[in-house]
Amino acid sequence: xxxxxxxxxxxxxxxxxxxxxxxxxxxxxxxxxxxxxxxxxxxxxxxxxxxxxxxxxxxxxxxxxxxxxxxxxxxxxxxxxxxxxxxxxxxxxxxxxxxxxxxxxxxxxxxxxxxxxxxxxxxxxxxxxxxxxxxxxxxxxxxxxxxxxxxxxxxxxxxxxxxxxxxxxxxxx
Numbered sequence: 137x138x139x140x141x142x143x144x145x146x147x148x149x150x151x152x153x154x155x156x157x158x159x160x161x162x163x164x165x166x167x168x169x170x171x172x173x174x175x176x177x178x179x180x181x182x183x184x185x186x187x188x189x190x191x192x193x194x195x196x197x198x199x200x201x202x203x204x205x206x207x208x209x210x211x212x213x214x215x216x217x218x219x220x221x222x223x224x225x226x227x228x229x230x231x232x233x234x235x236x237x238x239x240x241x242x243x244x245x246x247x248x249x250x251x252x253x254x255x256x257x258x259x260x261x262x263x264x265x266x267x268x269x270x271x272x273x274x275x276x277x278x279x280x281x282x283x284x285x286x287x288x289x290x291x292x293x294x295x296x297x298x299x300x301x302x303x304x305x306x307x308x309x
Contacts, residue, residue: 165195168209168236173290175240181247183290185210187282188243188265191275199233208232210243217242 161169169186172195176185189195192211200207205214207229214225214232221228232239247265254260262279263271 161195165197168193168196169286171236172209172240173286175237176244179244179248181244183283183286184247184262184279185240185243186286187279190282190286191279200229208239208242209236210239212239212242212246216246 168189172186172189173182176182189209192206193199193209196209199209204211206212207214212232214228217228217232218225232242247261250261250264251258254264259273259276259280260271262276263273265279266272266275
């Protein structure tokens, strides 16, 4: 009974709040979450893509780190993309950071590859999204926990929005 009350209280707070376990989402982060969800939903991966955006970049706040060989909302590994597109790492970084549709499409392709490789096994596919052929199981379980929270948050209807430009969030220098 106590567990049921705690669960209902948590759901109530999630429903009427814009915060996730005490972390308030900015309008920009909400936009990134909505974009990720709606982009991924076309492939049956809405909550998965949104959870990856949360895990990898805090919904777009950490798009790139100098010591990390990945970039973008979903932190796509630059060497993997470079094999497909044959361009410099700097060009890819710019594309992954400045073009959310490109970044989302690459994340979907990567997820689809791992789902196919592991014959639909979600845990292995998510673990391989982060760890490649050495699956990172803790990453997979973290994504699945975030998916559950996002599903609870998504119980409120959200209107799909296209990602037109980052400029609506950043003023010119």
